Amino acid sequence: MLDEYDDANIHAGAHLSYETVRLPIIWKIVTTTLVGMSSIINVDLLGVATNPGYFSNLLPSNVTTPTTIKLLSYNDTFAANVLGPDATARQLYDLDWQAFHEMGTYNRETNSVYVTSNYQSLDNPINVTVIDLGNNYSISSKRYKDVNEANGGTNWFPPGFEQGNGTTAPRLLFCDEGDFNAYSQLTSVDPVTGESEVILNNYLGRNFSSINDIRQHPVTGDLWFTDAQYGYFQYFRPKPTIPNQVYRFTPSTGEIAVVASGFSQSNGLEFSPDLKTLYVSDTGAQEFDQNFTRPATIYAFDIQEDSRTLANRRTFAYVDTGFPDGIHTDTDGNLWAGCGDGLHVWSPQGTLLGKVWIGVDSNNFAFLPGKVLVFSNAQLWIVEGIKAVGREICRDFGVSC
Numbered sequence: 263m264l265d266e267y268d269d270a271n272i273h274a275g276a277h278l279s280y281e282t283v284r285l286p287i288i289w290k291i292v293t294t295t296l297v298g299m300s301s302i303i304n305v306d307l308l309g310v311a312t313n314p315g316y317f318s319n320l321l322p323s324n325v326t327t328p329t330t331i332k333l334l335s336y337n338d339t340f341a342a343n344v345l346g347p348d349a350t351a352r353q354l355y356d357l358d359w360q361a362f363h364e365m366g367t368y369n370r371e372t373n374s375v376y377v378t379s380n381y382q383s384l385d386n387p388i389n390v391t392v393i394d395l396g397n398n399y400s401i402s403s404k405r406y407k408d409v410n411e412a413n414g415g416t417n418w419f420p421p422g423f424e425q426g427n428g429t430t431a432p433r434l435l436f437c438d439e440g441d442f443n444a445y446s447q448l449t450s451v452d453p454v455t456g457e458s459e460v461i462l463n464n465y466l467g468r469n470f471s472s473i474n475d476i477r478q479h480p481v482t483g484d485l486w487f488t489d490a491q492y493g494y495f496q497y498f499r500p501k502p503t504i505p506n507q508v509y510r511f512t513p514s515t516g517e518i519a520v521v522a523s524g525f526s527q528s529n530g531l532e533f534s535p536d537l538k539t540l541y542v543s544d545t546g547a548q549e550f551d552q553n554f555t556r557p558a559t560i561y562a563f564d565i566q567e568d569s570r571t572l573a574n575r576r577t578f579a580y581v582d583t584g585f586p587d588g589i590h591t592d593t594d595g596n597l598w599a600g601c602g603d604g605l606h607v608w609s610p611q612g613t614l615l616g617k618v619w620i621g622v623d624s625n626n627f628a629f630l631p632g633k634v635l636v637f638s639n640a641q642l643w644i645v646e647g648i649k650a651v652g653r654e655i656c657r658d659f660g661v662s663c
Contacts, residue, residue, distance in 0.1 A: 324622055336617070337614070339615055340615040343649060344648070349645055351645040359582070363378055365377050371430060374394050376498055377637060408447075409458065413474055415437055424492075425483070427660065435448060436450075436475040446469065462485075465509070469503060470489045472653065490525060495549050504535075508542055510526075530543040530600075531543075532591050535653045540572060543587060543589050545557070559577060559586070562578040576641055581606065586606070598650075604621070606621040632647060633647075
């Protein structure tokens, strides 16, 4: 057994110090069963077209015991150009608590990936799961000052700090959904010292609902983020008083602007690698309950030459299982999304190329060099030996691409 720790047993206590909490981990299994390219499943799209039960005959039920991971190819380019010939997949953790939910941001100073856990209760607030890449993916848990109920996040390069390749981000930036006593806000944290700073906590005096996810534009330094109502749906935020929108914030001047609206629940967002397109996922299918007549959709927008405004909103993809949550692009422009049965991957033209299938919800994931970590709340999975390179890999890891 690995020497791993978490703070799961302290969750019943209301307040923790802002330090790593170390207790013996509650764990179920760590499996090293590999899924190789020889077992990749090619999906017969013509067969699907006339057989609604096609997938039930092809895949196991993974809901009660999610230990199986499959690689599904919907297009020849998925195996050849996205996964590549050496890809293998396995499960790293199956825990008794939901440690792996959102974010998934790498910090080079600590050589760790920071993941936010799922919400449990006001007495059991969201914590940050730290995955140590230098210690065989061992995990620990932390909470930080001014981070109350964290969700999405990114690396944070303050004004004047160069974002070029090889530059180490000095801080993490958390989307704090807030609670009944704290505003929803953007909070930067130094993961080495634990020092925190609130960057933004209102829209010109108005309270956000539950800031959900964020990206920093690598050229302008502007912060682009979404606001949704999931704190309200989970009963730890007051009734919303502002629409669900996409915002652009300029940290150097304080300017804030709404750049897109008209969403049911604006959720994940991501830039294309050429910075000409912004993708936004709408998870309106999940509110107080699930209703799949509501949006489970990814929209695309053209980023105008000023790098500040958007145009030409269009449907990029509609998800066949669950809803698209966290989204990321790779350097070839393919868009990846955490969905109801794992990761879905589309070409820049919106063609579904394939899936990393786990049979349960994946809220988010994280690219590593030659790998991708897949989050499904209680489970952590990894696909290794892939050809795809995440859009931010070169900068965050300081590697050549």
